[in-house]
Amino acid sequence: MSTLLGHYNYWIVIVLMMTGFYTVIARPNLVKKIIGLFIFQTSVFILFISMAKVEGGTAPIIEEGYSLYSNPLPHVLILTAIVVGLATTALGLALVVRIQEAYGTTNEDDIHVQDETD
Amino acid sequence: MQHLVDIVLLGLLMITGFAIVRMRSLLAVTMLTSIYSLFSALLFVVLDAVDVALTEAAIGAGISTILLLATVALTTEYEKVPSHRSLLPLLVVTLTGAALIYGTLDMPHYGDPNAPVHRHVAPDYIEDTPEEIGVPNVVTSVLASYRGYDTLGEVTVIFTAGVGVLALLGVHLRKRTEQPSDYHKLVVLRVIAKLFFPLILLFALYVLFHGDYGPGGGFQAGVIFATGFVLYALTHGLGNAERVIPPALLGILAAAGVLLYSAVGIEGMLLGGKFLEYNVLADDPVSGQHLGILLIETGVGITVAAVILIIYFGFVSRRPGGADAQDPS
Numbered sequence: 439m440s441t442l443l444g445h446y447n448y449w450i451v452i453v454l455m456m457t458g459f460y461t462v463i464a465r466p467n468l469v470k471k472i473i474g475l476f477i478f479q480t481s482v483f484i485l486f487i488s489m490a491k492v493e494g495g496t497a498p499i500i501e502e503g504y505s506l507y508s509n510p511l512p513h514v515l516i517l518t519a520i521v522v523g524l525a526t527t528a529l530g531l532a533l534v535v536r537i538q539e540a541y542g543t544t545n546e547d548d549i550h551v552q553d554e555t556d
Numbered sequence: 557m558q559h560l561v562d563i564v565l566l567g568l569l570m571i572t573g574f575a576i577v578r579m580r581s582l583l584a585v586t587m588l589t590s591i592y593s594l595f596s597a598l599l600f601v602v603l604d605a606v607d608v609a610l611t612e613a614a615i616g617a618g619i620s621t622i623l624l625l626a627t628v629a630l631t632t633e634y635e636k637v638p639s640h641r642s643l644l645p646l647l648v649v650t651l652t653g654a655a656l657i658y659g660t661l662d663m664p665h666y667g668d669p670n671a672p673v674h675r676h677v678a679p680d681y682i683e684d685t686p687e688e689i690g691v692p693n694v695v696t697s698v699l700a701s702y703r704g705y706d707t708l709g710e711v712t713v714i715f716t717a718g719v720g721v722l723a724l725l726g727v728h729l730r731k732r733t734e735q736p737s738d739y740h741k742l743v744v745l746r747v748i749a750k751l752f753f754p755l756i757l758l759f760a761l762y763v764l765f766h767g768d769y770g771p772g773g774g775f776q777a778g779v780i781f782a783t784g785f786v787l788y789a790l791t792h793g794l795g796n797a798e799r800v801i802p803p804a805l806l807g808i809l810a811a812a813g814v815l816l817y818s819a820v821g822i823e824g825m826l827l828g829g830k831f832l833e834y835n836v837l838a839d840d841p842v843s844g845q846h847l848g849i850l851l852i853e854t855g856v857g858i859t860v861a862a863v864i865l866i867i868y869f870g871f872v873s874r875r876p877g878g879a880d881a882q883d884p885s
Binding site: 440441443444445446447448449450452453454455456457458459460461463464465466467468469470473474476477480483484487488489490491492493494495496497498499500501506507508509510511512513514516517518520521522523524525526527528529531532533534535536538543544545547548 | 559562563566567569570573574576577582585586589592593596599600603604605606607608611612615616619620623624626627628630631632635636638639640645646648649650652653656657660661663665666667668669671673674677678681682685686692693694695698699703706707710713714716717718720721724725769770771773775779860863864867870871874
């Protein structure tokens, strides 16, 4: 029981991570692939933040009356990772838009067919 | 109680994730992605990461959704059924997942205060922040001061991504008279948006300058600031929004934020300290830290807001079919 509760967060994170991974490798639509990466990325965020949690702790803002705080370092790493994640997602989506304009489709299979016939 | 909320939220995240994989309407998937982000923001609050939650709510549930909608509008709304249905991806995913779950068995339990992750530098950050930096929010002190180099790197990455989107899509200026097709139906929305616009910008400034004391800081403030202009563009037409804040100005602002950040670093060197050492910026070290953090957070906020608006204008000002497509007007 303690193993189950103690690892519940990590296991769900792995399920989410694999959901994203599956979307990236099994779905031919490029927008869907980017969304898969987004799910994968968010699962990594949850993994880091879960590790930062201290039982009985509070948010790492120093205040009288509290002595136990959660670990602030993973919070910092993930905070910036979220913003960088948006920037890279936007770049990915911009590439998808350009692929749509060049090939007339965002379906990976159709793009391969067009490349082979050229 | 906290465990229960944690379990329920993770369960909801899992259900939303499965729904995203299964659905073929990309509009529905976009909305589900937004919900997925909102659930993860809620989870971050439960896990004590209030700064992260604020960022995730503003970015994941807000800006990402708008970018995905803009992309879906420029591409196709429905995903095609894959031509080949192989079990290989499922097998790969199952095996990888099983290996990862096996890997977690050695990990310290969730919430364990003696986990190695809590015994390295983190206690020092929490103990030393009140004397060395003098701000209550440890996340801000680590982000802006202890690990200022990292943050400078990340702001540069964001700036580069903005330049990348600009190179790929560009920003096309629209005529001021060009209105959304349902402009006249949007009267209520426009009045409300006008009312909210200054409040959103004010809130962004509060988040920026109050970041030392509560959750917030340059990253979140930049996103919220940009959201105000996105709301304006959505209700008043892109042409008007491009006049309020011209894309050329945004390019300069994006660079100015990074330059302000680096300038604070160099100023520290000129005053006899090291790069990004704030102690020398004022007469006593703590006020130097306050000044340094405020300046670099402002720089971060300017760059983030400008880059997000550049990306937004890049996506929504593009006409379906590309730059060469016929102008309908």
